[in-house]
Amino acid sequence: MDASWIDKFKGLSRLPDDIRSELEAGSQIVTVPAATEIFEPGQTADNLLLLLEGTVKVQQRSDTGREVFLYRVHAGESCVLTTACMLAFEDYSAEGISETKVKAVAIPRKTFDTLVAKSPVFREFVFTAYSRRITDLFTLIDDIVFQRMDVRLASRLLELADSSGTVHATHAVLGTELGTAREVVSRTLSEFQRRGWVEQSRGEVRLIGRDGLERLVRSAHAQV
Amino acid sequence: MDASWIDKFKGLSRLPDDIRSELEAGSQIVTVPAATEIFEPGQTADNLLLLLEGTVKVQQRSDTGREVFLYRVHAGESCVLTTACMLAFEDYSAEGISETKVKAVAIPRKTFDTLVAKSPVFREFVFTAYSRRITDLFTLIDDIVFQRMDVRLASRLLELADSSGTVHATHAVLGTELGTAREVVSRTLSEFQRRGWVEQSRGEVRLIGRDGLERLVRSAHAQV
DNA sequence: TCCAAGTCTGTGACCAAGTCACCGAAGATT
DNA sequence: AATCTTCGGTGACTTGGTCACAGACTTGGA
Numbered sequence: 001m002d003a004s005w006i007d008k009f010k011g012l013s014r015l016p017d018d019i020r021s022e023l024e025a026g027s028q029i030v031t032v033p034a035a036t037e038i039f040e041p042g043q044t045a046d047n048l049l050l051l052l053e054g055t056v057k058v059q060q061r062s063d064t065g066r067e068v069f070l071y072r073v074h075a076g077e078s079c080v081l082t083t084a085c086m087l088a089f090e091d092y093s094a095e096g097i098s099e100t101k102v103k104a105v106a107i108p109r110k111t112f113d114t115l116v117a118k119s120p121v122f123r124e125f126v127f128t129a130y131s132r133r134i135t136d137l138f139t140l141i142d143d144i145v146f147q148r149m150d151v152r153l154a155s156r157l158l159e160l161a162d163s164s165g166t167v168h169a170t171h172a173v174l175g176t177e178l179g180t181a182r183e184v185v186s187r188t189l190s191e192f193q194r195r196g197w198v199e200q201s202r203g204e205v206r207l208i209g210r211d212g213l214e215r216l217v218r219s220a221h222a223q224v
Numbered sequence: 225m226d227a228s229w230i231d232k233f234k235g236l237s238r239l240p241d242d243i244r245s246e247l248e249a250g251s252q253i254v255t256v257p258a259a260t261e262i263f264e265p266g267q268t269a270d271n272l273l274l275l276l277e278g279t280v281k282v283q284q285r286s287d288t289g290r291e292v293f294l295y296r297v298h299a300g301e302s303c304v305l306t307t308a309c310m311l312a313f314e315d316y317s318a319e320g321i322s323e324t325k326v327k328a329v330a331i332p333r334k335t336f337d338t339l340v341a342k343s344p345v346f347r348e349f350v351f352t353a354y355s356r357r358i359t360d361l362f363t364l365i366d367d368i369v370f371q372r373m374d375v376r377l378a379s380r381l382l383e384l385a386d387s388s389g390t391v392h393a394t395h396a397v398l399g400t401e402l403g404t405a406r407e408v409v410s411r412t413l414s415e416f417q418r419r420g421w422v423e424q425s426r427g428e429v430r431l432i433g434r435d436g437l438e439r440l441v442r443s444a445h446a447q448v
Numbered sequence: 449t450c451c452a453a454g455t456c457t458g459t460g461a462c463c464a465a466g467t468c469a470c471c472g473a474a475g476a477t478t
Numbered sequence: 479a480a481t482c483t484t485c486g487g488t489g490a491c492t493t494g495g496t497c498a499c500a501g502a503c504t505t506g507g508a
Contacts, residue, residue, distance in 0.1 A: 062366045070362065081358055087351035093359050117341050127311035130354070134305055135317050137361050138294065142286050144368055145403040149465065170485060179369040181466055186486060202474060202485060373494065394456060405495050410457060426456060426503060 005029070005052055005105055008076055011125035019119045026111030031103050038079075038096040045082040045092050047106040051075050054102035059176070060094045069177040070094055071136050080129040083112065144179060151220040152178050153188050154213040157198070157205060167205040229253070229276055229329055232300055235349035243343045250335030255327050262303075262320040269306040269316050271330040275299045278326035283400070284318045293401040294318055295360050304353040307336065368403060375444040376402050377412050378437040381422070381429060391429040 006012050006020055015023065029052070032038060038056060039045050049056075056073040058081075073079055073096075085092045086109055107115075115122040143152060156177060160167045167174075171189065175182040189205065192198045197209040207213065230236045230244055239247065253276070256262060262280060263269055273280075280297040282305075297303055297320075309316045310333055331339075339346040367376060380401060384391045391398075395413065399406040413429065416422045421433035431437065 060362050060366055062370050066370060068365055068369050070365065084351045084355035084358055087348060088355040090352065090355045090359075093362050113344070113347070116347065117344070120337070120341070123337070123340065124311060127308045128314065131308035131312040131314045134308055134358075134361075135314075137358075137365070138284050138317050141292055141294065141361075141365060141368065141403075142284055144365065145292050146286050146290060172485075179365075182486080183467080183488085184465060186488090187465095190487080200486090396456075406457085407459085407496080408494060410459090411494095414458080424457090 005050075008052060009050060009078075009125070010076075011128055012122070014121050015119065016121070019115065019122065022118075023107070023111065023115060023122075026114070027105050027107040029103065030106050031101065032098045034098055034100050034102075036098045038098055038102075039082060039092055040095040041093050042091050044090065045079075045086045046109050048083045048086065048112050049073075049079040050105040050107065051077055051079075052103040052105065054098060054100040054104075056096050056102060057099050058094050058096045067176045068179045071133065071140070072099075077132075078129050080126065081133050083126065084130075087113065147220065149178065149180055149184055150188050150191070151217055153185065154192070154197075155217045157207060158210065158213055158217070161207050165207040165210065167207070168203065169205070170203050229274075232276060233274060233302075233349070234300075235352055236346070238345050239343065240345070243339065243346065246342075247331070247335065247339060247346075250338070251329050251331045253327065254330050255325065256322045258322055258324050258326075260322045260326075262322055262326075263306060263316055264319040265317050266315050268314065269303075269310045270333050272307045272310060272336050273297075273303040274329040274331065275301055275303075276327040276329060278322060278324040278328075280320050280326060281323050282318050282320045291400045292403045295357065295364070296323075301356075302353050304350065305357050307350065308354075311337065372444065373402065373404055373408055374412050374415070375441055377409065378416070379441045381431060382434065382437055382441070385431050389431045389434065391431070392427065393429070394427050 004020065004024060006015065006023065012023075032054075034054075038049070041061070051073055053075050055075070056079065058070045058073065058079070059067045060070055061067050079096060081094075082092055082096075084090075116126060153174065156174065157167050160169065162168070169177075171185040172182045174185045178185070189198060189200060192213070193200060195209070195212060197207070197212040199206045199208055228244065228248060230239065230247065236247075256278075258278075262273070265285065275297055277299050279299070280303065282294045282297065282303070283291045284294055285291050303320060305318075306316055306320075308314075340350060377398065380398065381391050384393060386392070393401075395409040396406045398409045402409070413422060413424060416437070417424060419433070419436060421431065421436040423430045423432055
């Protein structure tokens with residue numbers, strides 16, 4: 001345990017030494033296998049998770065059993081929206097699922113509360129994280145309401161592509177990510193393929209004309 | 225100043241006396257006329273507002289100049305999402321507009337920060353408020369993605385109706401509230417009228433068959 | 449009082465997106 | 479090899495969003 005995990009989080013590196021050790025002592029490093037439900041509706045969250053490795057997908061399951069993707073937590077970020085419910089002793093209405101193997105720091109309610117009280121730096125860290133997520137949610141809503149599907153799909157593909165330019169996801173998965181139907185994804189992807197922007201095979205999409213996709217996304221954002 | 229405003233907020237009434245007086249001393253009661261911009265994008269919020277009277281509408285203006293309604297703050301609630309940005313020194317991306325004359329308590333950044341540090345009760349108040357708003361945002365997203373417009377309009381009409389069962393709003397306003405186009409609202413309202421649920425005149429909708437509207441809303445929520 | 453300008457609502461044509469039903473192809477299982 | 483499951487493709491249809499335009503109502507001068 002050479003360098004502390006704390007330094008992986010920009011907002012926390014400024015913590016004074018005493019708080020640092022308190023945080024380290026009062027928290028715990030956990031690992032979770034891929035595709036595991038980390039938290040779910042109807043459960044009071046009792047740990048704040050800070051992701052060291054991997055990604056977590058947060059989505060809401062609606063009454064009908066369909067799912068809306070809300071946001072994705074990457075390494076170096078925190079599942080901070082759970083904390084509101086944590087401190088408020090309220091249920092969280094969204095569910096979090098590890099997409100990969102996940103390594104994270106779990107900060108129990110008690111430590112969290114103490115640190116929020118004691119440390120201005122920690123407080124700022126928490127509220128900054130909040131404000132990020134909330135603005136993300138706002139832009140998500142904006143996107144859903146006003147942005148065309150082809151643009152949203154294009155930009156999501158660019159986000160999800162691995163280093164070799166391939167997206168590993170079925171049409172159905174892409175559908176729930178964007179809150180739309182599988183058929184719509186299929187149709188749009190065929191169109192992208194026709195334009196020579198992507199190649200498809202079962203369960204994956206290879207981006208072979210990033211330029212086209214990027215142009216599409218840019219053109220939609222360059223509003224008149 | 226007989227009864228303190230503090231007792232209007234359920235979560236705050238349990239505050240110990242010393243914190244109460246600190247809160248009262250460190251904050252200020254303000255009034256804002258109707259239809260005034262209270263906060264806007266690109267501005268760091270420096271006060272947390274607790275509404276005593278009136279309502280505030282929070283919406284996001286998109287690049288194209290269109291607006292999406294996000295949520296409405298009523299008396300007894302707080303514009304709490306601004307506080308994240310407040311403490312994080314970040315810009316708020318949404319705008320808040322008073323719909324009526326508004327009386328509110330303004331808690332400056334400094335007082336807020338002190339109280340969050342000092343008082344567990346205040347902390348819980350803040351985080352509870354957060355969690356409410358966030359869950360609201362989640363259900364909003366869910367609604368937008370999965371719920372039919374007629375259902376959403378019906379339930380919004382029921383919410384917005386005054387004591388005499390009249391909604392004072394133009395079709396255009398209802399459109400932005402629901403994130404849809406005016407024409408869609410017009411068409412749906414004509415349909416409601418055809419069914420004898422509402423009567424219309426310029427700038428207002430009178431609900432004359434609440435039952436029908438309520439049935440529509442209920443039937444949509446009673447998912448199989 | 450009457451006109452002009454602005455605001456609000458209605459409508460038809462069209463396009464984008466979501467839904468439904470169904471099918472065949474590609475992997476996985478045995 | 480036979481079967482099962484998952485994935486992707488397609489056509490027909492409905493709902494919702496966009497555009498263009500017209501008529502009705504309101505308001506504020508002239």
